[in-house]
Amino acid sequence: MAKIEIAAEAGMCFGVARALDLAEKAAHEVEGPVKTLGPLIHNPKVVSELEAEGVGVAASPRQAQGSTLIIRAHGVVPEAVEEAKAAGVHVVDATCPYVQKVHHLAEQLSRDGYTVLVLGERGHAEVEGTLGHAPGALVVNSAADVRQAYESMKLSRRVGIVVQTTQTKARLQEVVSELVPLVEELRVYNTICEATERRQKAAAELASRADAMVVIGGRNSANTTHLAEICSDRCPRTYHIEDVSELEGSWLAGASTIGIAAGASTPQKQIDAVRARIEELAGK
Ligand code: SF4
Incomplete structure (x- = not known):
């Protein structure tokens, strides 16, 4: 039976989870449309789930006129907030502290x-x-x-x-x-956030022991792509997926240890779904 392991540090960091919480809270509590300035996080699945909850994407502060506008965890230039406020937009600042x-x-x-x-x-x-x-x-x-x-x-x-x-x-x-x-x-000022480094170290440690690695997160997410590169260097059978439906049984054939790593914009439920599917595919 294959052993399935999740990297000791995987998935959403504090800042991204906080931004997502603020967006979901606004979707349920605020009257009128809610938009994020650009996609809230680099995870297309989460962005489309937010859209289903009524949270759209505005390309500019002007496009958010009449809406509540969520500022992303990465932050924006101060002019963007000023422009939104001048246009009468209600701003929720989800910039990571x-x-x-x-x-x-x-x-x-x-x-x-x-x-x-x-x-x-x-x-x-x-x-x-x-x-x-x-x-x-x-x-x-x-x-x-x-x-x-x-x-x-x-x-x-x-x-x-x-x-x-x-x-x-x-x-x-x-x-x-x-x-x-x-x-x-x-x-x-050393303002490096340890969240990224901790995920990279944990993924590297697991990939060096695993026979196959699955890395979950948006293909447009720089930190997930980097995680996948780190894992590929240590485990040639590394697969970067955005969604559980992409998993293929042949990737895992004969693997005794299957590792899972996830970028800082990957929610826990996506990790759980991938783990459950790998268990099915690996016949556990
Ligand atoms: S600084 Fe970036 S990586 Fe660190 S917690 Fe905030 S959003 Fe996440």
Whole structure:
């Protein structure tokens, strides 16, 4: 009989679960339409379930006129909230408190006259939101980016760093080491959220022992895709699925240990459904 194991840390993180709760609560308690600014999370199944509960998606604050608008866990630029409020939209801010902390620190550094560096992925919603809180801030993602900013005279003598919550400590270390000899004063706020790292470590540990791995989460979810890559490196029979209906019995044939990992936007009920289906397929 195959052994089925779920990674020690899997599924929704605190910030995403909180955003989903706020959206569901609004759907049941608020009068009038409820919309999220962009898809609430990178999980198409959850987004379509929310739609069935009456929570739609608005592409811009203007499109939410006459609605209650939920701000996503990743946060947005302050102008988006201002624009919504100016249009008479009722705003429910579901920005993860850890992301809010990054915004506050970036604002504070900017007010105190530091050149603000946001260590993160250019174009990512969370990074764009943080940039909006510190006008003139620069995005860096490597030692080379720091060097380039220095050579093009974009760094003042006082530099402050905040970090996109999903970045790695190794990347922060690389950027800080590059900066130390270049500036007079350096203030570093390590705003990395451990939720992502804990899920990656747990998935890696399980994948290194499993004969087959199933990773659950949106294909548009960067953290789930990364989990699937980590698992593939350790377990060649790794399958990334969005929905239980995608599971195929042949994937699990002959496997003695079948592992399950799930990204930070995957709800527990999706994990439970996949586990139950694997039990059926594996003949348990
Ligand atoms: S990964 Fe961390 S920072 Fe991001 S939403 Fe989840 S709890 Fe918040």
